[in-house]
Amino acid sequence: MNPTAGIVAVVLVAISTALLGILGVRAARTTSDFYVASRSVSPWWNASAISGEYLSAASFLGIAGLILAYGADMLWFSVGYTAGYLLLLVLVAAPLRRSGAYTLPDFAELRLESAAVRKIASAGVVTIGWLYLLPQLHAAGITLRTVIGTPAWVGPVAVAAVVLVSVVAGGMRAITFVQAFQYWLKVTAIAVPAIILVLVWRADGAPTVAESGPVTFTDETSVQVSADVQVQLPEPVQVHAAGTVDGQEVDGEITLPAGTTTIDAGTEVQFPAGAAVPHADGLRPVDSAGWLFPMNDGHPYALYTTYSLIVALFLGTMGLPHVLVRFYTNPDGRAARRTTVTVLAMLGVFYLFPTLYGALGRLYAPDLLFTGRTEAVVLLLPARILGPEAGQVLTVLVTAGAFGAFLSTASGLTVSVAGVISQDVLNRRISSPVTAFRVGAVLALTVPTLGALGGLNLGIADVVGLAFAVAASTFCPLLLLGIWWRKLTDVGAMAGLIVGGGAATFAVGATIVTGSSTTAAGAFLAQPAAWTVPLAFITMVVVSLLTPNRRPRGLWRTMVRLHTPENLALNRGSWDPERRFRR
Structure with a gap:
């Protein structure tokens, strides 16, 4: 462009x-x-x-x-x-x-x-x-x-x-x-x-991906590497490269070995038609069958992560x-x-x-x-x-x-x-x-x-997904229980926010710092909502039931305000932040 x-x-x-x-x-x-x-x-x-x-x-x-x-x-x-x-x-x-x-x-x-x-x-x-x-x-x-x-x-x-x-x-x-x-x-x-x-x-001609096998280059393809990258190759492939590969200056035909290869920024690599596409380190290789059908990519914890x-x-x-x-x-x-x-x-x-x-x-x-x-x-x-x-x-x-x-x-x-x-x-x-x-x-x-x-x-959508996990583990329980359950107490809310939010934030931080992995621990940290959201709800409910004397004095007035339609003229007034500033 x-x-x-x-x-x-x-x-x-x-x-x-x-x-x-x-x-x-x-x-x-x-x-x-x-x-x-x-x-x-x-x-x-x-x-x-x-x-x-x-x-x-x-x-x-x-x-x-x-x-x-x-x-x-x-x-x-x-x-x-x-x-x-x-x-x-x-x-x-x-x-x-x-x-x-x-x-x-x-x-x-x-x-x-x-x-x-x-x-x-x-x-x-x-x-x-x-x-x-x-x-x-x-x-x-x-x-x-x-x-x-x-x-x-x-x-x-x-x-x-x-x-x-x-x-x-x-x-x-x-x-x-x-x-x-x-x-x-x-x-x-x-x-x-x-x-x-x-x-x-x-x-x-409406071409489609193959029903099986790895993704491949359909034509002879030249790729300009704009940033240093480590790639995973399932098998050796012969390419034409000009630049730096695994720390060595190259300019001509070379064979990229199976396993991990480091390619520096500025290197140009030309792949032959039909060659399998190497995947950058951090991208899990998914063959055509796994790409086309859900939970069929070989990830050991696909059901949980989904x-x-x-x-x-x-x-x-x-x-x-x-x-x-x-x-x-x-x-x-x-x-x-x-x-x-x-x-x-x-x-x-x-x-x-x-x-x-x-x-x-x-x-x-x-x-x-x-x-x-x-x-x-x-x-x-x-x-x-x-x-x-x-x-x-x-x-x-x-x-x-x-x-x-x-x-x-x-x-x-x-x-x-x-x-x-x-x-x-x-x-x-x-x-x-x-x-x-x-x-x-x-x-x-x-x-x-x-x-x-x-x-x-991590990828952009991955990080945003982690932000959603933290939000689901904190404010979702607070809103649902605060709006619909009158027994929620301030101590219960604080405990749930700290436990659920703390667990989700720890998982998010660990994933961002260490990257995702295919182990069980990696799956639980990369997608924590399945356990941190129930943890937050349970904590709020249990602690609230144990502290009934901490229910707010104006509880019924607030609940009526939340659930009464405005046209009944029972829901009057609004939160005034300027009053908070003057206090």
Whole structure:
């Protein structure tokens, strides 16, 4: 791709995002404007904003990359991301809106009348927000390096800068406009090229992958290695290489031996037609049969990892702070339900398309398994199928969509984390809530930006899946029990948040640091939700039953408020964060 075209796409998206954020200044004057857009966002606009915020780098790039590498098993990501909103619709959306809270810690303090629970909930919001921001910024580096050739640090810094301008300028009201715009940008950017690529695939005779055997290069293929990589070869293969292989300078015909081979950045390797594609270290080789059929890839714990992933995705959506804060912006509980139904439709439309990129990538871009850059398949596929010249227009479009994905999700996460930092860390140090929010936004972006600059050992969707596991193990139990079980106590909630959240965070940290493995311990750490979510629920219930004297004094008043429709005129008042600042 012409780097100039890529730069134009990125700059246009960045400028439009910044301008929409700046326009929000005119409407954002109060604390309510900055935190929840004065609770006046219509269901259609809110659904567009939620969808724009939710469709992150994992959705735009990560799912397609996982399907390219592992096939049918990875379809659970798109199904789970969408289905989680169904549980949110039925169990949480309306009561959460009626609570009148601004953030999840607000809800925890309102329901349990405990400042200690609020502090623990605040720590959870920040942890999940940073864990989710990390892959967004990392993916921005991948995208800009792929389409423009910039160093890896440019993407994270650019996204952080644009997000900071938008958030600091207008808070939640400005971000609502930004994210609604970016949803439609992302749908257009991923759908139009996908439809064209499918039509070209049909005209090409609709080729399919083999029903058995490893993935192979269909034609003689030359691969330029852009970063140092270790690859696994099942058997020796003769190639033409120019560069550095296993520490030796080569230029000509060589035989890559079976086992692990190290290839340095800048090396060009030419594979003959029919050669098996070597897999980058960290990518589990999956033959055609395992790729086509679920739980048939030879992984020893495939059943456990599949169901644990389902638990994380279905219940994790319910516990994502940047998603839940959106429901506080609806006028009432009925609008919150209508918003959720619209979100289900919008997400369902979007998730039709990453699957197509992953499947076509298996046919036209198998070399990405060799370099390990499977997340780049959405960006590279148009040029692979249509040729460099014809595919450039589509590449510009998907580049703009990918950059929009990073900006919209990072914006929502920054708002949710900044809200917590400003209320629970800076409120006693900075008198103005709006100023505290802006300073909190800077702090919210600093840590994940530094983390993204340090690199990741896991794929984008993998890290996001781990963030879902932490959310499912903390805020999902707190919300469900807090809304629907009157016996929950502050001590029980604290114990569940610490035990479930601590176990999930430990598993996440161990997996990020050491990488995933095929052992039993590796499977339990890589996909912890199947055991950490029940652990959190059980801990909250048992400890609450053992401490009945810790039930809040205003329990019945709060429960009536959560479950009484607004039109009955029994649900009055709202959480006032400015009152908290004045205390």
